[in-house]
Amino acid sequence: MRDGSEDSSGGGIPTVDLSAAEPALGAIDRALRRAGFLLVSGHGIDPTLPAAIRESARAFFHLPAEVKQRYAVKVGGRGWLGPGAEANGYAEGTATPPDLKESLSFAADRPTGRPEVDAEWFLPNRWPAEVPELRPLVEEYLARMQALSDRVLGLLGLALGEGADFFTRHTGHPTFGFNVNWYPGRERLGEPEPGQFRIGPHTDFGTVTVLDRQAGKGGLQVYTDGGGWADAPYDPAAFTVNIGDLMAVWTGGRWRSGRHRVLPPPADAPDEELMSLVYFYECDPGTTINGIESHAHLRAQLDAITADGDVR
Known part of the structure; x- marks a missing residue:
């Protein structure tokens, strides 16, 4: 598609x-008024970088569960979110079964110098020792995602x-969060629940999400x-x-938060395995947006989608 052209199949x-x-x-x-979604090309990011992250993360996700359990955390933590840890439908007040995914989660780790902020939002990341090549790949990706997100936000301000x-x-x-989401087949x-x-x-x-998907x-x-x-x-x-x-x-409600979902693994492709790289870019802690304290809102929502999985 040419710049700014619209795909009717994706709304x-x-x-x-x-x-x-x-x-x-x-x-x-x-x-953004209609769907809350865009595609952005011309970003200059080498596609071999997300491909390398997927390869390394896949090696982690295929490890035995008892190995992955060493890195288990709850939603909003830095580490492994195992099966049953998260149910995003809870954020809408829907009593859905847990999401059919596993995640490796990372987040902002460069301290501000304010202990009360750093203790909640800028903690060190946990890097799986079993896949040592993952850390430099993710750190490079995070730097590029932050630059890209600011570039996108500049355009949004103009729009x-x-x-x-x-x-x-x-x-x-x-602050930011980064999830490598693994969707096994x-x-x-087994069969998804209703x-x-x-x-x-x-x-x-939060503010803006940048997604590299398959x-x-x-x-x-x-x-x-x-x-x-x-379908997007x-x-x-x-x-x-x-x-x-x-x-x-x-935006005072001019733009809408993009409602979305990821379908269950299809019955006619039972071995389909997908992996998404999801970068959630936020604002500075303490930012008040039309009366809402940004990070109090973020923490409340992260807590809301925590399911009753076996995490610590």
């Missing part, structure tokens, strides 16, 4: 070329008509009022970007 979600001389600000505004620094002046020392999981998804329907909680039958779907649920458009050269609840509040 009018455009691909925006970040390298274009004149970004498609009108298309960005329309898409909102508020200037390129409208959001980025609040990302001087932001039915040959490992109403069970790889990730249940929800909206993200195509699959049991993949990402996006919800719009006019079209209901539809896929471009292997583009990142999928969606805005979260705080961004929707930040």
Whole structure:
């Protein structure tokens, strides 16, 4: 697709070329008002980097459960989220079965010098000793994701008509989260329970999410009022970007938090295995957005999606 053109199969979600001389600000505004989603190409990130992360993470996920359990944490922690740890549908008040996934979770770790903030939001990451090559790959990816996210936020500020620094002046020392989500097939999981998804329907909680995903039958779907649920458009050269609840509040409701889900592993492709790299970019701790304290909101939502899995 050309810069700013829309894919009707994905609910009018455009691909925006970040390298274009004149970004498609009108298309960005329309898409975020309708679906809360974009695709971004022209980002300059070498595709071999996410591929290498997937290869290393896959080696971890295929380790015996007792090895992975050494890194087990609850939602919002830094480590391994095992089967049954998370149910994103809880954020909508829906009593869904736990999500059909495992995750390796990392987050911001560069201290601010404020002990009360650092103790909650800037703790050291836990790196699995069994896959030592993962750490340098993820650290490089995180640096590139932060730069890309600020670039995207600059465009969003312009699309909102508020200037390129409208959001980025609040990302001087932001928090972020990064999940490597592994979606195994039915040959490992068995038959999904009724109403069970790889990730249940929800909206993200924060500012902006940048997703590197793989195509699959049991993949990402996006919800719009006019079209209901539809498969998200896929471009292997583009990142999928969606805005979260705080961004929707930040715009006074002009833009909508992108509601989405990840379908269960399909019955006609029972061995389908997918892996997504999900970067949740937030703002500086202490930022108040239209009366909402950003990180109190984030913590409450992370707690809300914690299922009754066997974690510590």
